[in-house]
Amino acid sequence: MFYVKLAFDSLRKNKESYLPFLLAGTAAVALNFLVQLLIYSSGVKNLQFASDIVRLLLVLGQVIIGLLSLVIMIYTYSFLKKGKEKEFGLYSILGMKKSDLVKISLIQQAMSFAITIVTGLITGFVFAKLMILLLVRMVGGKTFGMELSLPALACTIAFFFGVYAVLTIIDAIAVARTKTLDLMKSEKKGASAPKNRWLFFLFGGAALIWGYGLSLTVPSPIKAVNQFFFAVLLVAVATYLLFIAASTLILKALQKKEGYYYQSKHFITVSNMLFRMKQNAVGLASIALLTTMTLVVTVTTASMYFGKADLVQKMFPRDVEVALENKGITEEQVDSLVNKYDLKASGKYTQTVSLPARAAMSKDQHFTSTEYASNANERNIQFMTLDEYQAATGDKQSLKANQVLAYGRNGGKLTRSDIYLGKDRYSVKQNLKSIKGMPSASADSTASFVFVLPTEESLQSATKTFFPEVDESKIMQTSYFFNISGSAKHEEDFCNALDNYQGQNMSFQVKSMTEKVMNGIYGGFFFIGILFSISFILATGLMIYYKQISEGKADQAQFEILQKVGMSEGEIKKTIRSQIIWLFGLPIAVSLIHLSFAMPMINKLLLAFSVPVTGAVYVVMAMTILLMVTIYYIIYKITSHTYYKQVTELN
Amino acid sequence: MTLLAVNHLKKEYKSKRSTQKVLALKDVDFQVNEGEFIAIMGESGSGKSTLLNCIATLDKPTAGHILLKNDDLANLKDKDLAAFRRDHLGFVFQDFNLLDTLSVKDNIYLPLVLAKNTKGKEEKLAHLAKQLGIEDLLNKYPYELSGGQQQRVAIGRALITKPELLLCDEPTGALDSKNAADILNLFDECHENGQTILMVTHSSLSASHAGRVLFIKDGTVFHQLYRGDKSEQEMLVAINEAMTNLLGGQS
Numbered sequence: 001m002f003y004v005k006l007a008f009d010s011l012r013k014n015k016e017s018y019l020p021f022l023l024a025g026t027a028a029v030a031l032n033f034l035v036q037l038l039i040y041s042s043g044v045k046n047l048q049f050a051s052d053i054v055r056l057l058l059v060l061g062q063v064i065i066g067l068l069s070l071v072i073m074i075y076t077y078s079f080l081k082k083g084k085e086k087e088f089g090l091y092s093i094l095g096m097k098k099s100d101l102v103k104i105s106l107i108q109q110a111m112s113f114a115i116t117i118v119t120g121l122i123t124g125f126v127f128a129k130l131m132i133l134l135l136v137r138m139v140g141g142k143t144f145g146m147e148l149s150l151p152a153l154a155c156t157i158a159f160f161f162g163v164y165a166v167l168t169i170i171d172a173i174a175v176a177r178t179k180t181l182d183l184m185k186s187e188k189k190g191a192s193a194p195k196n197r198w199l200f201f202l203f204g205g206a207a208l209i210w211g212y213g214l215s216l217t218v219p220s221p222i223k224a225v226n227q228f229f230f231a232v233l234l235v236a237v238a239t240y241l242l243f244i245a246a247s248t249l250i251l252k253a254l255q256k257k258e259g260y261y262y263q264s265k266h267f268i269t270v271s272n273m274l275f276r277m278k279q280n281a282v283g284l285a286s287i288a289l290l291t292t293m294t295l296v297v298t299v300t301t302a303s304m305y306f307g308k309a310d311l312v313q314k315m316f317p318r319d320v321e322v323a324l325e326n327k328g329i330t331e332e333q334v335d336s337l338v339n340k341y342d343l344k345a346s347g348k349y350t351q352t353v354s355l356p357a358r359a360a361m362s363k364d365q366h367f368t369s370t371e372y373a374s375n376a377n378e379r380n381i382q383f384m385t386l387d388e389y390q391a392a393t394g395d396k397q398s399l400k401a402n403q404v405l406a407y408g409r410n411g412g413k414l415t416r417s418d419i420y421l422g423k424d425r426y427s428v429k430q431n432l433k434s435i436k437g438m439p440s441a442s443a444d445s446t447a448s449f450v451f452v453l454p455t456e457e458s459l460q461s462a463t464k465t466f467f468p469e470v471d472e473s474k475i476m477q478t479s480y481f482f483n484i485s486g487s488a489k490h491e492e493d494f495c496n497a498l499d500n501y502q503g504q505n506m507s508f509q510v511k512s513m514t515e516k517v518m519n520g521i522y523g524g525f526f527f528i529g530i531l532f533s534i535s536f537i538l539a540t541g542l543m544i545y546y547k548q549i550s551e552g553k554a555d556q557a558q559f560e561i562l563q564k565v566g567m568s569e570g571e572i573k574k575t576i577r578s579q580i581i582w583l584f585g586l587p588i589a590v591s592l593i594h595l596s597f598a599m600p601m602i603n604k605l606l607l608a609f610s611v612p613v614t615g616a617v618y619v620v621m622a623m624t625i626l627l628m629v630t631i632y633y634i635i636y637k638i639t640s641h642t643y644y645k646q647v648t649e650l651n
Numbered sequence: 652m653t654l655l656a657v658n659h660l661k662k663e664y665k666s667k668r669s670t671q672k673v674l675a676l677k678d679v680d681f682q683v684n685e686g687e688f689i690a691i692m693g694e695s696g697s698g699k700s701t702l703l704n705c706i707a708t709l710d711k712p713t714a715g716h717i718l719l720k721n722d723d724l725a726n727l728k729d730k731d732l733a734a735f736r737r738d739h740l741g742f743v744f745q746d747f748n749l750l751d752t753l754s755v756k757d758n759i760y761l762p763l764v765l766a767k768n769t770k771g772k773e774e775k776l777a778h779l780a781k782q783l784g785i786e787d788l789l790n791k792y793p794y795e796l797s798g799g800q801q802q803r804v805a806i807g808r809a810l811i812t813k814p815e816l817l818l819c820d821e822p823t824g825a826l827d828s829k830n831a832a833d834i835l836n837l838f839d840e841c842h843e844n845g846q847t848i849l850m851v852t853h854s855s856l857s858a859s860h861a862g863r864v865l866f867i868k869d870g871t872v873f874h875q876l877y878r879g880d881k882s883e884q885e886m887l888v889a890i891n892e893a894m895t896n897l898l899g900g901q902s
Contacts, residue, residue, distance in 0.1 A: 262772075267757070267764045275752040561748045564709065565808070566737025566765050568730060 029120020036152035042145035204241030224604035288587035301529025314441035343486035380448035399454035412447035422465030677870035690861035741809030799830030
């Protein structure tokens with residue numbers, strides 16, 4: 001009981017530095033809980049086919065956020081520790097054993113744990129609910145289930161139990177290693193001048209090159225999903241190591257350049273930055289990572305959200321596509337249905353292509369029929385006769401008996417001029433950019449080809465190879481494309497009527513319906529992205545706030561000396577400005593570099609979700625960066641203002 | 652020739668909470684000649700630090716004038732104050748006030764860098780370092796030094812701009828007697844080289860090195876003592892006597 005009282009007393013006395021620590025802890029718990037809630041939410045489970053991938057992304061996000069939380073907690077705790085060690089020194093002089101000190105520390109950790117867990121879980125849950133209320137509206141009325149799940153609760157509590165255990169161990173080591181008098185002094189002792197860390201620099205550099213290399217060389221969308229996490233981890237580790245090592249190296253090099261260093265505007269900034277780098281580096285690296293994370297997540301999800309319109313446009317050359325399989329329904333029947341529901345059909349046409357066959361493509365472009373192919377080799381292939389091609393496009397191409405036209409979609413590309421369809425060898429006369437009237441994208445992300453074959457015989461041969469078990473009459477499919485106009489109600493009735501035909505040898509797709517489904521999926525994505533971004537920006541704000549109040553206090557004495565020695569207010573303002581510009585500019589610059597190297601991988605990731613990379617991606621990226629910079633600029637302005645006031649208060 | 656003239660200086664503070672004013676300096680009046688070594692003595696709360704802050708332009712007097720080489724400090728604009736301090740004054744503080752983030756060398760260069768006057772800094776430093784006996788410490792950092800060494804560095808920083816007036820606030824307050832004696836001898840040397848020094852202290856031993864001692868009590872100059880031909884020992888006795896009789900006797 002006595003120890004509990006002492007532990008509580010110590011917290012009360014150090015509340016100025018303790019409160020921000022609790023705040024950081026609460027925010028970290030809230031953030032982690034939020035992600036956990038999402039992972040186990042029914043909303044994510046109901047995301048249809050994308051649910052697994054979304055969960056995978058969320059789990060990756062959770063790992064990153066978890067790591068960040070650990071770093072932030074240790075970082076903020078290091079400020080708190082200084083004051084606490086002095087107190088421990090006093091207790092130790094008064095006759096407490098080291099084991100008693102550890103006991104006090106343990107009780108304190110338990111208290112902080114209880115406080116942050118309770119407040120964090122509550123705020124996390126409330127925040128998540130609020131966000132979902134808000135965003136469900138944005139995304140278009142689709143509810144997104146999120147309930148208080150036990151596994152999420154257990155995971156979060158277990159994780160933070162671990163985090164606080166780490167903090168306790170850090171405390172115990174500090175207590176065990178130091179002598180009583182050192183404990184008393186520990187508040188006074190400033191950081192010593194940092195040494196050059198070549199090892200960190202080398203490892204950091206290697207990890208960075210490896211991580212960037214992974215992104216630049218990733219071959220396929222599925223690989224991108226798998227390797228993304230590893231690349232992110234490499235770059236994250238590299239960022240920490242390089243911020244710690246490279247910053248010291250650069251600043252020391254600057255100090256050696258006399259002409260630069262001995263200028264009033266650089267002198268204090270450079271020597272100051274160098275000294276604080278040990279602590280600053282971790283903070284700056286975390287900020288850089290948070291910023292990168294925000295950019296990546298926003299760019300990815302926003303691209304999906306905005307890219308889907310583009311995708312739907314490509315999937316639907318017309319509003320409605322009805323597959324007239326086996327004459328299950330005829331064009332006339334469809335037309336009469338359109339008329340029945342007071343709709344107007346326009347831009348009608350039909351097109352006949354084979355069913356898609358799953359094939360494996362070898363390196364020398366040998367296509368073989370297969371049930372299973374590795375992700376890198378799998379291709380969907382379809383066939384079309386030259387007659388049909390000419391009729392559909394009006395393109396009067398002629399083909400010799402061993403020639404084909406090839407049209408690649410979803411990233412399908414031919415590199416050689418010869419292809420083998422089973423045993424038949426063809427030379428590719430032309431790689432088509434498009435086939436008029438044919439959808440240029442599908443919801444399925446597998447790379448695909450349409451081959452225009454010269455003769456009926458060659459078609460027969462190909463279909464025999466690739467559709468050995470399908471009834472011949474069902475292989476070639478005629479689709480009927482047309483636009484409709486009329487009221488939404490009538491359109492819905494029309495869809496329902498078509499639906500009643502379904503199951504009898506016909507299928508259909510309607511643009512507006514697909515759009516609705518996609519809205520649900522990608523809206524969900526975008527929503528998760530916004531949730532993450534807001535969380536990241538909050539975490540960044542918290543870190544900057546923490547840096548500001550903790551460092552401003554320490555810097556006050558220094559600027560007081562500088563003022564006495566003859567530094568003018570203007571010069572102090574300039575020095576502060578350049579220090580804070582470093583603080584803000586460096587992470588932004590680094591995150592932009594990270595982002596540009598991540599783009600190839602992000603592009604592939606987007607392809608995994610059938611979002612073709614369009615100009616929209618870059619517009620979204622530019623907008624996100626602009627927004628980030630604006631928000632940062634505002635925080636920068638507030639920070640420098642507050643910091644200046646804090647630092648120049650002469651006693 | 653008069654370097655510094657303090658004319659009827661008055662300083663009032665308004666405390667934040669109450670409207671009651673605290674009178675720190677009532678009426679202080681004295682002159683300092685070029686090349687003089689003056690000590691200002693007084694108990695805690697006598698106003699000596701306030702006086703020093705006013706002379707250092709860190710604080711503004713309520714009434715009265717301070718003239719350095721016949722220029723009134725009150726005429727200086729706020730934005731010029733820092734430059735003024737940098738160019739005309741040197742500071743030595745009780746707790747050294749070195750910047751931990753700068754090496755010893757850079758700490759001494761600091762005023763030159765701020766004044767954008769870094770030409771020939773190496774020669775100036777070499778000369779000072781020899782005089783102060785810190786030649787071996789130049790590449791170390793302040794936290795690696797003892798108190799006495801730190802104060803030497805601080806003196807180096809104060810003197811490198813060749814200031815007209817060296818202001819010292821309890822320069823030996825944080826030092827042991829051996830180091831304190833060394834630092835005082837350094838001041839003596841500087842004084843012999845023609846440096847004008849104004850030192851605020853409540854240590855009779857420190858004051859005994861000065862050529863003149865002013866005693867401050869309740870915001871006025873209460874008494875002053877000239878050294879004349881007295882030895883340091885005799886001066887110390889005289890100061891202690893004055894303290895006992897004048898300051899103690901009054902209360």
